[in-house]
Structure formats: structure tokens, C-alpha cells
Amino acid sequence: MKLNGAERLSSIELEIKKRKKAKFRKIFFKISSFIFIIYVFFDLIGFILFWPGRYQLEIKIDKEDSFNTQRLIREINQLEKRLLSLKPKGIYILIDSASNRLILKKGDNILREAVVSCGSGSILEEPRGKRRWVFDTPRGEFAVKSKIIDPDWIKPDWAFIEEGKEPPKDWKERVEPGVLGDYALGFGNGYFIHGTLYTRLLGRNVTHGCIRVGDEDLEVVFKNAQIGTKIYIY
Amino acid sequence: MKKQSFFFLFILSIFVNLSWANTSQKQNFQKKQEIDLLLIKELVLKRELDLASKSQLYFLLNLSEKRLVLKARGLTLKEWKINRIRRWGPPPAIKIFTLERKSTLFAPKRKKIKPGKIQSEGTFELEALEVKDMPKIYTLKFNNGLKVYVRPGPKKIGGYLASIGFFLRWYGWFPIKNLFFQILKRPPKLIEITLVSGEDSKAIYWALFEGIKGLVFAFPDN
Numbered sequence: 001m002k003l004n005g006a007e008r009l010s011s012i013e014l015e016i017k018k019r020k021k022a023k024f025r026k027i028f029f030k031i032s033s034f035i036f037i038i039y040v041f042f043d044l045i046g047f048i049l050f051w052p053g054r055y056q057l058e059i060k061i062d063k064e065d066s067f068n069t070q071r072l073i074r075e076i077n078q079l080e081k082r083l084l085s086l087k088p089k090g091i092y093i094l095i096d097s098a099s100n101r102l103i104l105k106k107g108d109n110i111l112r113e114a115v116v117s118c119g120s121g122s123i124l125e126e127p128r129g130k131r132r133w134v135f136d137t138p139r140g141e142f143a144v145k146s147k148i149i150d151p152d153w154i155k156p157d158w159a160f161i162e163e164g165k166e167p168p169k170d171w172k173e174r175v176e177p178g179v180l181g182d183y184a185l186g187f188g189n190g191y192f193i194h195g196t197l198y199t200r201l202l203g204r205n206v207t208h209g210c211i212r213v214g215d216e217d218l219e220v221v222f223k224n225a226q227i228g229t230k231i232y233i234y
Numbered sequence: 235m236k237k238q239s240f241f242f243l244f245i246l247s248i249f250v251n252l253s254w255a256n257t258s259q260k261q262n263f264q265k266k267q268e269i270d271l272l273l274i275k276e277l278v279l280k281r282e283l284d285l286a287s288k289s290q291l292y293f294l295l296n297l298s299e300k301r302l303v304l305k306a307r308g309l310t311l312k313e314w315k316i317n318r319i320r321r322w323g324p325p326p327a328i329k330i331f332t333l334e335r336k337s338t339l340f341a342p343k344r345k346k347i348k349p350g351k352i353q354s355e356g357t358f359e360l361e362a363l364e365v366k367d368m369p370k371i372y373t374l375k376f377n378n379g380l381k382v383y384v385r386p387g388p389k390k391i392g393g394y395l396a397s398i399g400f401f402l403r404w405y406g407w408f409p410i411k412n413l414f415f416q417i418l419k420r421p422p423k424l425i426e427i428t429l430v431s432g433e434d435s436k437a438i439y440w441a442l443f444e445g446i447k448g449l450v451f452a453f454p455d456n
Contacts (some may be wrong), residue, residue: 025424039410046409048299050422072272079279083308086286098365098440121363125346134344139443141289141306164350205362233305234291234311234441 009138092230093193093221095211097137100203102213104221111224114217115202119209128160133158135208138191142231146186147222151194152177157206181215183222187231193221270454277328278451280310285330285447293441295382295446298426299327304441314438317387318428320404322412325452326423331376333446336439338372370438371396380450383426386435400426425450 010119016164091111094103097118119137155174157167168174181195196202196212204213211233213221278294285292288310294303300316345361374382388394402424411420429435 042413043406043409046411046413047405050409050412052321052323052325067271069272072269072276076272076276076279079276079283083279083283083286085305086283087309088307096312098437106252120345120361122345122347122361124349127349140291161349162347205364230307232291232306232309232311234306 032143033145035070039041049188088230090229091224092232094227095231095233096136097139097205100205102211102217104223104224112217112220114213116206116217117196117198117202117206117212119207120205124162126157131157131161133208137207137209137211137233138189138234140185142191142233144227144229144231145187145188145226146184147225147227148184148186149183150177151184151192153178153179181213181218183218185222185225193231194218253304257413267454268278274328274451274453277288278449281328281330281449284425286447291446293446295427295448297321297452299453302427302438303330304439311440314434314436315430316427317430320426320428322408322422322424326425328451329378330378330447331378331407331447331450333374333444334377335375335444336442337375338369338439340369342367342369343352365436370432370435372439373433374442375451378423379420380423382423382450383424384429384435384438385426386429386432389432394445414450 004231056193091104091106094105095116100116100118102116104115119135122135124133153176155176160167165226179197184192184194186192191210193211195211195215199214202214270433282294289392291304291306294305297319300319303313304312304452318409342363343361347361371385374384385400414423
């Protein structure tokens with residue numbers, strides 16, 4: 001079959017395009033291979049250089065005899081004893097804010113374990129003001145600072161703002177009896193371990209930072225804890 | 235005959251010498267290991283005593299025993315077992331680290347309470363930030379440039395696919411990154427911990443708050 005001039009021209013153009021594409025592919029493959037090789041090379045260098053090593057303690061083997069191992073062991077024992085002496089003596093309270101659990105302990109013995117409610121972590125902002133509250137249960141080491149029987153809740157400003165009301169100026173309007181249960185243990189900055197009306201929410205993070213405990217558990221905690229009893233919240 | 239016995243004795247003496255040198259080298263190495271272990275133990279205890287003497291929570295990340303402990307006054311509050319630990323470079327120096335930032339793709343957001351819109355306690359859970367809302371995969375960024383990558387072990391197909399990604403990142407990308415940072419005179423300190431479950435991962439995110447102090451250490455291998 002014979003091709004006319006136009007057809008021959010287009011077939012030649014097609015061939016040139018094909019060759020160009022092939023050449024481009026070849027160059028692209030070469031460049032990417034080169035980049036890959038360089039990458040692998042530096043990766044290997046990094047791999048070798050930063051392979052997990054050991055501590056570089058500067059102890060010379062030739063001086064090992066003069067190195068007093070016994071003295072070191074004695075020092076370690078002393079440090080361990082000092083660390084042990086820091087542990088709380090007597091009864092203490094552990095509060096796990098993640099799993100909402102309270103553990104009353106004496107040494108290694110568990111006296112009582114209770115399901116509680118800790119802070120919700122929510123934020124409240126005053127509508128036209130600059131105040132902002134984060135309802136977290138504080139974490140760290142605390143101590144029982146006050147023990148109250150039949151406590152009344154003195155509603156703070158945020159409680160009114162949350163309800164969309166203006167905080168009253170007369171403090172008597174802030175008193176709300178019967179919502180904190182039979183007992184309350186204060187551990188500073190307005191935070192308390194107290195009772196609750198909403199027992200079905202125990203085990204959930206729903207409070208404004210205080211720790212809500214069921215009535216029976218609260219009684220046990222209240223009777224065992226003294227002023228100064230350590231509280232560890234984590 | 236004399237020549238043969240001399241040669242035999244010569245070979246024997248070489249063997250004896252070699253084995254004696256080997257034994258003494260082994261003994262030296264063991265002794266050094268023992269001293270290293272004691273020194274590190276002493277240093278860790280000293281630092282822990284510094285942390286425990288203050289009224290605060292602190293953590294100990296023991297890379298050798300593969301466990302993370304939350305403590306206060308030397309008292310263990312919570313403990314997590316670690317499935318696997320990977321690290322680049324030597325173990326971090328035995329000094330007190332402070333957690334500066336927790337970095338994650340989808341950070342948990344605190345819910346805002348709308349004033350005046352009182353909800354019944356039954357629906358209150360919607361406004362709470364709980365441990366189940368915490369991320370499973372995140373990075374703990376400490377002062378002195380230490381980064382601890384935390385993730386749970388894979389359980390489903392998605393997890394296995396993600397593991398391939400983490401593997402490529404750890405062995406493909408980090409060595410290059412380390413090299414670059416080494417050139418900038420900021421030696422890399424990277425640790426990756428894989429936990430048994432996603433719940434552990436979430437619990438650690440909850441427990442280690444920004445600003446918490448602690449130690450990251452490893453004992454010499456036996």
C-alpha cells in the first residue's frame with residue numbers, strides 16, 4: 001500500500017513524537033533512579049550513624065579496681081531508703097480522673113474503692129466579661145484541708161453564669177443546701193470531695209472540678225480521712 | 235621429633251593465650267557492664283529523688299524494662315506496659331525532662347458551655363471531655379528536643395497498613411532527617427513506643443499533661 005504525502009508526513013510526526021516520549025521516559029527514569037540512589041545512600045549513612053547506641057559513660061577499665069563497687073551499692077540502697085521514706089504514711093486517697101475511681105489506701109492495702117465523677121474539662125466564658133473557667137479536676141498532690149458535715153453549696157459566679165443569670169451581690173442568695181450530700185472534704189481552691197444527687201452519672205466526667213462520690217463510699221472516706229490526709233489526683 | 239613437639243607446644247601456647255585474653259576481655263566487659271548499671275541506677279535514683287521530693291506528679295519511662303510509670307512521692311499511681319520500643323541514637327541523658335507539648339493530628343477539643351442553656355444531667359456527657367476522646371497516635375515533645383512517638387499495636391487491617399507507613403517513616407525518613415539535624419548541630423533524640431492497646435495510648439495522653447516532669451532512661455543490656 002502506498003501512502004500519499006500528507007499521510008507520510010503525519011506518520012513521520014507520530015514516529016518523532018513516540019521517540020520523544022521514549023526519550024523523555026528514559027531521562028525521567030534515569031533522574032528518578034539517581035535521586036532514589038542518593039536518597040538510599042544518605043538514608044544508609046543516617047541509619048549507620050544513628051543506630052541505637054549505648055550510654056557513653058566515662059569509666060576507664062584500667063581503673064576498675066580502684067572503683068569502689070561496694071560503696072556504690074551502699075549509696076543506691078541509701079537512695080532507695082530515702083525514696084521510700086517520701087511515701088505517704090498512714091491513710092491516703094488516690095483519685096484516677098481518667099477512669100473516675102477513688103481508692104482509699106493505707107500503705108499498700110486498699111481500704112475502699114469507689115466509682116466517682118471528676119471534672120468535665122468543659123469551658124465556660126462570661127458573655128460580656130473577660131472571665132473564663134475550665135472545669136478540670138486539678139492534678140497533683142493535695143491534702144484534706146477541711147471536713148464538713150451537711151455542707152451547703154455556696155454557689156460561685158460561674159454557677160449563675162452557666163444558668164444565664166447575673167451573680168448576686170448578697171452572699172445569702174448563693175447558699176444552696178442539700179446538693180453536696182452528707183459530707184464534704186475540702187482540698188483547697190474551692191475544690192471538694194462531696195456527695196451527689198446524680199448517682200447514675202458516677203463514673204463519668206461531669207463535674208465542674210470537684211469529685212462527686214456516692215453516699216456510702218463518701219461516709220467511709222470521710223470517717224477515715226483526717227485533716228492533712230494526702231490526696232493524689234492523676 | 236623435637237621440632238614437632240616444639241611446634242605443637244607453640245600452637246598450644248597461642249591457643250592458651252588467646253583463650254586467656256578472651257576470658258579476661260569478657261570479664262572486663264562484664265565488670266564494665268556491672269559498673270555502668272550501678273552508675274545509671276544511682277543517677278536515676280538521684281534524679282527521681284529530686285522529682286519525688288517536690289509536691290508533683292512525675293513519670294519514669296524505662297526503656298529497658300519497657301514500662302511507663304506515673305508516680306508521686308515515690309508512689310506508683312499508674313503503670314503501662316510497652317509492647318515495643320524503637321530509638322535512634324544513644325539513650326537520652328539521665329536528666330529531668332519536661333513535657334512541653336503533645337502533638338497529634340486531631341487534638342481533642344474542649345466543649346464550650348453555652349450560658350443559660352442548662353442541660354439535664356442525662357445529656358451532660360455530650361459536654362464532657364473523657365479519656366475515650368483522647369487520640370491513640372501522638373507525639374510527646376519534651377524540652378532538649380526529645381520526641382517520643384506513641385501509638386498502639388495494630389489489630390485490624392487499617393492498623394497493619396498504618397504500621398507500614400510508620401515503618402517507612404522510621405527507617406526511610408527519620409535517618410535522613412537525623413542526618414540533616416546533625417549537620418545543624420541538633421542531634422536527634424527520637425523514641426517510638428508501641429503500646430499493647432489503644433486504651434493504654436489514650437490513658438497515657440490523658441495522664442501526661444503538658445508541664446509534667448520525668449525521666450527517660452535505659453539500663454545497659456546484659
